[in-house]
Amino acid sequence: MMKCSAGILAYRLKKVKSNDGQTEFFLVHPGGPFFARKDNGFWTIPKGEYESNETPLDAARREFEEETGVRLSGKFVSLGAVKQKGGKIVEAWAIESDFDETQITSNTFEIEWPPKSGRKQSFPEVDKAGWFELKEASKKINQAQMEFLLRLPGLIS
Numbered sequence: 143m144m145k146c147s148a149g150i151l152a153y154r155l156k157k158v159k160s161n162d163g164q165t166e167f168f169l170v171h172p173g174g175p176f177f178a179r180k181d182n183g184f185w186t187i188p189k190g191e192y193e194s195n196e197t198p199l200d201a202a203r204r205e206f207e208e209e210t211g212v213r214l215s216g217k218f219v220s221l222g223a224v225k226q227k228g229g230k231i232v233e234a235w236a237i238e239s240d241f242d243e244t245q246i247t248s249n250t251f252e253i254e255w256p257p258k259s260g261r262k263q264s265f266p267e268v269d270k271a272g273w274f275e276l277k278e279a280s281k282k283i284n285q286a287q288m289e290f291l292l293r294l295p296g297l298i299s
Contacts, residue, residue: 148202149189173269185282211247
């Protein structure tokens with residue numbers, strides 16, 4: 143059975159001297175020991191798998207709040223879906239928002255660490271977050287999800 147995830151791409155218009163807004167995208171870095179030394183290509187939109195008893199948008203909103211502590215409301219714009227390298231389908235929505243990325247609070251998960259040690263450790267699902275302009279975001283984001291950044295301008299202009 144194919145795994146499906148749903149997520150939200152938050153964006154904001156950064157104020158610059160010329161009064162033109164530069165779009166910034168909100169991305170998160172996965173927590174835990176497997177991603178501790180990985181950066182470019184590993185950031186993602188806040189997302190997660192969903193069950194058959196919830197809509198993808200409801201799951202995306204729930205996952206965003208679990209991973210950041212931020213509850214979003216307003217007009218969500220569908221960005222469609224992409225297929226990631228491992229075969230997972232990710233469906234996403236965009237919403238304009240602005241919040242302090244340094245204040246996020248993530249839920250945690252528990253795994254045996256180090257492997258085969260018999261010890262359980264807790265790690266945050268998201269260990270870092272940031273707002274990035276397109277040039278930097280395109281380096282950071284999982285390459286399959288880059289499509290969401292490219293789709294956004296045509297849907298909000």
